Amino acid sequence: MNPNSFASDPIVGYVVVALVGAAIGSFLGMLVYRLPIILKRQWERDCREALSLPEGQKAETFTIAWPASHCPQCHTPLTIRDNIPLVGYWLLRGRCRHCAASIPRRYFLIEALTTAGAIVSMAHFGFTPRGGLAFLLTAALIALSFIDIREQILPDVITLPFLWLGLLANRAGLYASLDSAVLGAAAAYLFLWVVFQVFRLATGKEGMGHGDFKLFALAGAWLGWQLLPLVLLFASLTGALYGGALILAKRQARTAPIPFGPFLCAATWCALFYGWPLMTFYLRAGHG
Ligand SMILES: [Zn+2]
Structure with a gap:
């Protein structure tokens, strides 16, 4: 198909994109729930093997695709109608x-965000590989955010392939020069690693997880090194504001950890879409 045929009839193009976005959002909702369970089972098996412990209880088969979507409470499988992204949740009134x-509510939220992400990606970058890959990254960042909120992990099976994908995309200079992307990925990982080590030496506590280093490296691979300070600033500021608001609302003890991943994800997304316009604006304002 001619890649520009959508552009000649943008309404049809956006409807298709919204439907694809909603379907992928539905997949992500399931992934956010299932992937941590699958990983934890795998880790348990690995640990038992390494410690030469007897195998644990044989659990039922549980993969991304099996069993079919069902109510976690009563295990009744969802009907096709209930499974329609966005509409299903609304039809069931969340029950x-x-x-x-x-x-x-997270299922509806993930589907809505992914649908919006698909539309914004195409509107911003056009019906091009740049738009398509930007949407793929958007989907990955949504999944990572929700998994981190629920489980405080950022799975390697998502961060590492998307780090490589960013470098590959920038072979064609889609978002940054390859040089800047390689440097960005390495510098980002190293920077957070150093911060982590210093923080641990100073306080004896671990301020963040290794997944955060890989996620920041992913940001470097997609954005290039130039936008990394912006990402870090934005993520830290929003994270601190959120943490402060929670403490003020007395919903969180001062020492309870807040996952940094969602803030890094949001900052990376903003920088991919609006980083350079923001930088240009800032530099002009600064020297104007
Ligand atoms: Zn039920």
Whole structure:
């Protein structure tokens, strides 16, 4: 198909993009729930093997694709109608048809965000490889954010392939020069690693996880090194504001950890879409 045929009829193009976005959002909702469970089971098996412990209880098969979507409370499989992204949640009014257990709002939120992300990616970068890859990154960042919020992990199976994808995309200079991207990935990882070590020496505590280093390296691979200070500034500021607001609202003890991943994800996304316009504006304002 001619890649520009969508551009000649943008409405049709955006409808298709929204549908694809909603379908991928539905997949992400499931991934956010299932991937941590799959990983934890795998880690348990690995540990048992390494420690020569007997195998644990044989659990039922549980993969990304199996079993089919069901209510976590009463295990009734979802009907096709209930499974329609966005619409399904609305039709069910957020409750299981069978046992009326409430369905986490996160499913609807992930689907809505992914749909919006698909539309914004195409509107911003056009119906091009740049737009398509920007949407793929958007989807990965959404999944990482929600997994980190729920489980405080940033799985390597998402961060590492997307780090490589960023470098590959920038072979064609889609978002940054290859030189800047390689340097960005390495510098980003090293920087957070050093901050982590210094923080640990100074306080005896671990301020963040290794997944944060890899996520920041991913940001460097996509954005190039020039936008990394902006990402770090934005992520730290929003993270600190959020943490402060929680403490003020007395919802969180001062020492309870807040995952940094979602803030890094949001900052990376903003920098990919609006980083250079912001930088140009800032530099002009600074020297104007
Ligand atoms: Zn149910």
